Amino acid sequence: MAPALAGLRRDHPGVRIDLRMTDPEDPLLEVEQGRADLALVIAPRTRPREDVELVHLLDDAYDAVLPAGHRLASRETIALVELADEQWVGSEPPGPCLEPVLEACAAAGFSPDFVVQSEDYPTAQGFVAAGLGIGLMPRMGLGPGPGSGTPAVAGGRHPGVVVRPVRDPRPVRSVYAAVRKVSLGRPPVRALLEALRQGAAPRRSASA
Template identity: 65%
Template sequence: MLDVGRLQVLRAVVTSGTVTAAAAHLGYTPSAVSQQIAALEKQAGTALLERVGRGVRPTPAGLLLTEHAALIGSAVAQAESALADLRAGRTGRLAVRYFATAGSTLVAPALARLRADHPGVRVDLRLTDPEDPFEDVARGRADLAVVVQAPGRSSGEGFDVVRLLDDPYAAVLPAGHPLAGEDVVDLHELAGEHWVGSEPPGPCLEPVTDSCAAAGFSPDFVIQSEDYATAQGFVAAGLGVGLMPRLGLRTLHPGVVVRPVRNPEPVRVISAAVRTTALDQPALRGLLDALRDAATTADPPLRGPD
């Protein structure tokens, strides 16, 4: 295999016309340049230079390799420039994963800021795998994922978990429910109700079932819906009550009332799982900062029909 460095030495000799001039340009001794050319000729299996008076000129093989050395030098310069742009956050690509209710409230404003600050960075944006939202980050297929953090999980192999916000659950009641007039609902007051489930098994459902257990009962789920708008429709029809996270209640059905819950208040933790080796990218750090800022204004007010 031809040595790239020796090719550039050959190019310098051919361009300058003498070994001495090439040595001065490269900062080498003439002897070192001659040794590099001799080693390259051994690799190539043919002579690359021939003497002409006090100078040298390339043989056909030497001219061929000089032309390729110029292409290689240009490619290396382009690579160095591209690398500098990547390190500075001017270019690059980020793979981002998110779950549905975090999309409009957290991810959208964060990506808008990322585009303004790093317009040359492309984003591959997809929904997380509901079975294992950490998988793409853990396997290096994504740089960042917005996830609901399971209790006790603060990191994993190859990634760190950064807490963004606590998302409390609220009681969603039919407009004519006896508790609809209360300012706040004690969780045990919902013990005898039929329930509309809105969460799939996993870290979004666990705060609901764990809090109900702490209040002394197990919720009687008579209807299951993993869509907040649909679940609100079931509640509005009087088919049950529910607990839903506030980020999922930014748009309310006109037939429901939403009230804070206490004793205890269920809370899910929303975090960003970030691939550790990607944290040196300015664009990724900027996206993480933008997600933190979006989290400070993401909590919707609790309200209901007048």
Template identity: 60%
Template sequence: MLDVRRMHVLRAVVASGSVSAAARELGYTPSAVSQQLAVLEREAGAQLLERSGRGVRPTEAGRLLSRYAAVIGEQLAEAQAGLDDLRAGRAGRVALRYFATVGASLVAPAVATLRRELPGVRVELRLTDPEDPLPQVRDGRADVALVVRAADAPPVDGIRFVHLRDDAYRAVLPAGHRLADRRVLKLAELADEPWVGSEGPGPCRDAVLAACAAAGFAPRVAVQSEDYPTAQGFVAAGLGVSLLPETGLGGVHPAVRVRPVRDPRPVRVIWAALRECAPTTPAVHTLLSALRAVADPHGG
């Protein structure tokens, strides 16, 4: 096996035309250079240099290895520059998985911040509904995934979770509803109403059902919608009331009224999931900081 360092010694000798000149350039003694060349010739199984006056010149095998040493030197320099760019955040890629209802309110502004601060970083975005993104994080296909899970959910092997936001649900009522003029509603006041379901099976629906159960009832779903704008449309048409998370409200339909809810206050908890043992690159650090700033602009 040829030693790359000895090939660079050969390249210096070929470029300078003498062992002594190469030794001065490399900071070695002439004896050390000669020893390196002797080992390289044994590795190559061929004579690499021949005497030429007071200096040396390469044999055909010497010229061949010297050319490859130059190419390897350029590639190593490029590799080092690439590593420097990655460490500084000037290049690279960050892969983010997210669910639809945080796309506009959370992901878009955070990615915009990342692109302003690290314009050389490529961002790979992918929706995961209804797929569980945690296996992608665990095996390195994704750097960050946004998920909803209960605050007291058990740990997941190989994953660390960073809290982003407690996303409170709000009551959405038809504009003419008897409770529409109330500033704050108790959740139990909606117990006898027909409901527009706004969540598909999963942790978001679980958060709503758990809050309703704590208030002493199970919602009577008259019409099901797993899309928040459509749910608002059903409410506006008078088909029922609904609970929608703050980050999923977007533009509020003109024919509905949105009110805070308490006793209890339904909440879904949004987390950023990262691989536990993965190094935090500048790109991931900047994206995570941007997500936290957007999710909780007041820092609390």
């Protein structure tokens, strides 16, 4: 979002940008009621109204985050069921970002044992690094790996953790832009949507 907004401000300096967090229980509400032109949402639970268009931006896979020296740290990939008996560090509040984790674990035949809860990825990684448990965190929340050439997100990766892909199944959250159809005729909104698409493209390739 940040690079897309910076580009919009550069190309449309007269446009006022009002960025805010919205109700995670109903992220489409601001757009449907006309209080926002565009919203980023995770896997909407309900179909939007006919005057709102959903644009798929990317699928963001979850990876296992392990303490350095963990028994599975040397694996290239980890079967999700291998984490069934671990203690877990939670990094998501209840809602659409936690649901892919719970659903994937259920499909693998277990329910994760959360012993520590954080709603902040850097803090959660710190708990993992301290050996309090393992976690599943989305790649966008973890930032790039060493030498990836991708700009880092806030917080980045903790030096005391090891990140490995999981399989059977691999949890994924889907990210969409919800846009008022009437707003698609406005050049700044179209420019922001295109910038979001371009920003998502490298991450789509990395998650493939």
